[in-house]
Amino acid sequence: MRLWLRSYLLLVRWTALRLRFMLPMFLVIQTFLAVGVVIGFAFLMPEVDPATALHLSTGAPTLGLIVIGMVMAPQLVAESKSRGTFAYNRTLPVPRTAVLAADLTTWLATGLPGLVLGLVTAVLRFDLRLHVSWLVGPAMLLVALTATTVGFAIAYAAPPTITNLASQAIVFIALMFSPINYPADRLPGWLQAVHHVLPFEHMADVVRDTLTTPASGIGWLPFAVLAGWCVAGLAITLRVMTRRD
Amino acid sequence: MLHLEALTKTYRRGVRANDGITLHVAAGQVIGLLGHNGAGKTTLLSQVIGLVRPSSGRIRLLGRDPVADAAWARTVCSFQPQDQAPLTGVTTRQAIEIAGRLRGGSRAEVRRRTAELLADLDIEEWADSPAERLSGGVRRLTAFSMAVVTPGRLVMLDEPTNDVDPVRRRLLWDQVRELAAEDRAIMLVTHNIAEAERAIDHAVVLDHGRVVATGAPADLAAGREMRLELTTPAELTPPAWSRTARRDGDRLTMTLAATDAAAAVTWAGQHTGRFSLNPASLEDVYVDATLVA
Numbered sequence: 001m002r003l004w005l006r007s008y009l010l011l012v013r014w015t016a017l018r019l020r021f022m023l024p025m026f027l028v029i030q031t032f033l034a035v036g037v038v039i040g041f042a043f044l045m046p047e048v049d050p051a052t053a054l055h056l057s058t059g060a061p062t063l064g065l066i067v068i069g070m071v072m073a074p075q076l077v078a079e080s081k082s083r084g085t086f087a088y089n090r091t092l093p094v095p096r097t098a099v100l101a102a103d104l105t106t107w108l109a110t111g112l113p114g115l116v117l118g119l120v121t122a123v124l125r126f127d128l129r130l131h132v133s134w135l136v137g138p139a140m141l142l143v144a145l146t147a148t149t150v151g152f153a154i155a156y157a158a159p160p161t162i163t164n165l166a167s168q169a170i171v172f173i174a175l176m177f178s179p180i181n182y183p184a185d186r187l188p189g190w191l192q193a194v195h196h197v198l199p200f201e202h203m204a205d206v207v208r209d210t211l212t213t214p215a216s217g218i219g220w221l222p223f224a225v226l227a228g229w230c231v232a233g234l235a236i237t238l239r240v241m242t243r244r245d
Numbered sequence: 246m247l248h249l250e251a252l253t254k255t256y257r258r259g260v261r262a263n264d265g266i267t268l269h270v271a272a273g274q275v276i277g278l279l280g281h282n283g284a285g286k287t288t289l290l291s292q293v294i295g296l297v298r299p300s301s302g303r304i305r306l307l308g309r310d311p312v313a314d315a316a317w318a319r320t321v322c323s324f325q326p327q328d329q330a331p332l333t334g335v336t337t338r339q340a341i342e343i344a345g346r347l348r349g350g351s352r353a354e355v356r357r358r359t360a361e362l363l364a365d366l367d368i369e370e371w372a373d374s375p376a377e378r379l380s381g382g383v384r385r386l387t388a389f390s391m392a393v394v395t396p397g398r399l400v401m402l403d404e405p406t407n408d409v410d411p412v413r414r415r416l417l418w419d420q421v422r423e424l425a426a427e428d429r430a431i432m433l434v435t436h437n438i439a440e441a442e443r444a445i446d447h448a449v450v451l452d453h454g455r456v457v458a459t460g461a462p463a464d465l466a467a468g469r470e471m472r473l474e475l476t477t478p479a480e481l482t483p484p485a486w487s488r489t490a491r492r493d494g495d496r497l498t499m500t501l502a503a504t505d506a507a508a509a510v511t512w513a514g515q516h517t518g519r520f521s522l523n524p525a526s527l528e529d530v531y532v533d534a535t536l537v538a
Contacts, residue, residue, distance in 0.1 A: 007347060014343050018334040084328035090296055092347050093320040093397075244298045244315070245256065245291075 007094035011102035019076075019106060026072060030114025033067060034060040034121045041181060048126070051183070057122030058208040059181035062143065064118045066174050066203065068111035069147025070154075071167040077103075077155035078163040086156075096241045100152075100234075107148045108141070115140065119211075135218060136210040143203045146226045149233030150199065156240035173200070180204040199229045246272045246430045247293065247399060252302035254288050254454075262288035264454035265302070272398070275421060275431045277441045279531050280451035286434040287327055289451075290401045293432075294322050307398060323348065325392035327403040327434070329384055332376035337368065337383070340376050341390045350395035362390040366416050381408035389417060393424060400424055402433040406440070418444040442527040450534045458534035465530045469500035472529050473509050475520035484512055489533045500525050500533065 037060040042048050048056070080086050089099055122128065155163045174180060177191065178200035184192050195201040202222035209218045247270040254263040262285040270276050278286045291297040293304060295315025304311055311318030332340050338359060345355035363369045366386050371379055376387055389405050402421070406414045414437070421444050425431055435441045441448075442462050450458040458465055469488040476495050483490040483497075486505035491498050501509055506522060513520040 010343060010346050014335070014347075017339065018331070021334055080331065083331060083333070084326070085331035085333075087328055088326060088331050091294060091319065091324040091326055092344075093316075093349065094347055095316065244296060 004095050004098050007098040008102050008105075011094065011099055012105055015102055015106040019110065022076075023110060026068065026110055027113055027117070029072075030064045030067065030111075031117050031121075033064055034114070034118030037063060037181060038118075038122045038125050042125075053126040053128065054208070054212065055181050055183065055204075057119070057126055057128055058211050059204055060122050061115045061118040061140075062180055062204045062207045063174060064114045065111050065140070065144045065207075066147050066180075066200070067171065068107060068114065069144055069149075070151040070170045070174075072110075073103075073107045073148050074151040074155035074163050074167050077152060078160035081155070082160050090241075096238065100237060100241060103152070104145065104148055108144050111144050111148075115144075130211050131213040133210045133213045133218060139206040139210040139223070142223065142226050142230065143207060146199055146203065146230040146233065149230050149237060151233075153233040153236035153240075156237050178204070197225075199226055202226050246270055246307060247432070248303075248305040249289075249293075250303040250305075252289070252292065252304065253300050254285075254292060254297060255300045261454050263292070263299075263302075266451075266454075266456055268449060268456070268459075270399070270430045270432060272428045272430050273425050274447060275425050275433070275445045277438075277445035277448045278432065278434045278451060279436075279438060279441075279448055279527075281535060284451040285454040286451055287403055288454075290324065290403055290432065290434065293399070293401065294318055294324050320349070321397045322399045322401055323392045323395070323397040325388050325402045325405055327407075329381075330388035330391055332379075332384060332387065335376055336373045337376045337379070337387045338363065338372045340387055341394050344391035345394035348395035348397070355394060358394050359390070362394060362420070365420060366390065367413055382410055382413065385409050386413060386417065389420075393420065396424055396427075396429055398429055400429055400431045402431070404434050404436065406435060406437050414440060438528040438531055439526060448527060448530075450531055452535045458530060462527045462530075465527065466525050468502050469529075469533075470503045470525055471501050471506050471509070472523050472525040473499045473501060473513060473520060474523075475513050475517050477517040477519070479516065481516060484508075491533070498529075500529055 038056055041056055045052060123130070151167070154166050158166065179187060179195060180200055180203070184195060184201060187195070202225045205219070205222040206226065249266055249268040252263050252266040253261070255261045266289065278289065280286050288297060292299050293306065293311055295311050295318045299312060306318060307321060309317065330340065335343070341359045341362065342355050345359060346352065350358070363372050368383055368386050371383050376384065385405065385408050389402065392402065393400060406417055409417060418440060421431055421433065446461060448460065448462055448465060449456055475497050477497065478495050481497060483499055486501050486508055487499040488502070489500045510522060
């Protein structure tokens with residue numbers, strides 16, 4: 001356990017050193033995204049009613065977490081695979097779970113400032129009144145963790161070129177074809193069914209519910225689905241990390 | 246320290262990278278793995294450190310099985326992979342210190358040893374530069390330092406001198422000898438045979454996954470200590486004293502025993518004025534071994 005903790009802390013330091021030059025860029029991208037969703041998307045609609053405003057403002061931080069976990073993280077993992085970092089780390093005398101935990105920690109920390117910025121932008125723009133539940137912390141953590149572990153699973157299992165394509169596709173699906181920024185009932189029935197399985201709608205649900213605490217209560221189903229995706233992502237990632245030819 | 250018995254590795258696509266390799270490495274010994282690209286050298290090292298699973302055969306490292314306990318194997322082996330180490334965002338010193346700490350060294354010891362390596366390898370001037378912008382040679386020396394800053398009982402180096410300038414290559418070989426003097430075993434892959442000859446105790450020549458020659462550099466050259474090179478367009482039949490002969494265009498190269506040197510000079514003088522007789526090198530042994538195989 002001491003070895004694990006020591007390895008973990010050293011790896012966090014190493015990963016943070018590696019990422020520190022990219023951090024400002026991530027912040028800029030996340031801010032643009034949040035501002036783009038909250039202000040830009042509102043231009044698409046003739047008038048913004050309270051329900052739309054709520055979806056846009058809670059969708060912005062959700063999208064921020066998706067972009068960090070499922071786009072930026074896998075692209076950097078793909079790059080580290082091309083550069084040999086992945087192969088190098090495999091030769092180090094550190095537990096593989098410590099490598100994964102250190103990577104996850106760094107990415108979760110990277111997503112945090114953008115999350116806050118997205119939320120602040122939304123609240124300022126729409127003058128929203130939120131009823132924040134104590135579950136908001138665990139919910140955000142679960143969304144970030146799920147996005148990042150699924151992103152990692154793609155990046156570790158697929159070749160770098162496929163990873164880059166997949167992460168581009170995820171941006172478009174999340175932004176345009178997922179009930180994150182608008183209610184699910186606007187989608188055709190078959191797409192609604194698809195989103196019952198995919199994590200995007202559930203991510204938006206847990207973020208929105210914990211920020212607004214609806215009268216009907218906070219549903220547990222989205223949490224369960226996300227936990228399932230998270231465990232699957234972790235399992236695939238660890239499998240690839242420990243695989244031997 | 247390390248014993249390989251009939252080690253065989255066949256990859257899923259059918260490539261037999263190692264074919265019945267038997268090899269023993271003792272503490273304090275420097276083993277040089279020589280061979281063409283694709284001869285199976287990197288596969289051999291990867292199996293010892295548990296990155297690749299052998300198809301058959303046995304590995305014993307310090308009396309234990311590194312295949313069954315790969316995590317343990319990585320703690321007793323220091324490995325410098327052939328790929329460049331990841332140096333994005335860190336300075337040379339930071340990279341070496343983090344690697345040393347990850348390998349279990351204490352903060353003070355790692356700091357002292359890092360300063361020592363930077364000085365001994367003469368790369369102090371880049372110690373605090375962003376390592377990713379450095380030349381290939383300095384990056385390679387950084388990777389070497391990362392592997393040996395907190396060295397394991399077995400140190401494995403995959404082409405450690407690639408891109409390194411001739412002066413610093415010598416400094417690196419000195420470090421390898423020092424590690425051996427501390428009773429560690431060193432197994433290294435190199436194409437720089439002429440230099441490795443001075444650093445290694447025992448050479449293992451691999452060809453298509455098999456061991457085709459093995460022994461101390463001097464023993465390998467025994468009976469063919471001399472090399473005769475002559476330039477002549479004539480198709481000469483190599484005399485009885487020639488141990489090996491190969492032709493490359495107009496140039497004929499033969500190896501022979503030291504006792505036959507006088508006969509060789511007489512014979513060569515009869516055919517051409519352009520010849521030379523030199524002590525044979527490990528490189529001659531290597532080329533002959535892989536040509537015959």
